[in-house]
Amino acid sequence: MATFLKVVSGVYLFVVWLVFVGALRTPAPPTIGSDLLFHLGVFLAAVCFSIPAVILFAFGQMVGELRSIRHYSRQQAEHLKAMRAYYEPHGG
Structure with a gap:
């Protein structure tokens, strides 16, 4: 979805x-x-129309x-679980 949003915003831009x-x-x-x-008016219009594309790209990011x-x-939680299993005493 992130790539799709970035591509759509790039095409729009x-x-x-x-x-x-x-x-x-002309x-x-x-x-x-x-x-x-x-x-100058055309440039300001282009800048204003570019703002939604920038927002869409940032949302995709x-x-x-x-x-x-x-x-x-998730990887870190699994790693910590493995470390606890190794280092904590096994009740026995």
Whole structure:
């Protein structure tokens, strides 16, 4: 699931910035006035649309990290159980 979330967020991010590059190649509509204002607005829109992808990627990273933390804590518990069985006196 973590890999899926990272891939989906990466594809979404790629599409957003691909649209941004495409919008930079088009001239500004006559109602806006200047190309600089149009390009600045397009850039701010691309940044705003990129925020969900960043959040989704971070959530995917957390899911992956939690899985590995759970795995390592389970391994450590099994190791401690084996050490206790070896070192604790056997009632007898």
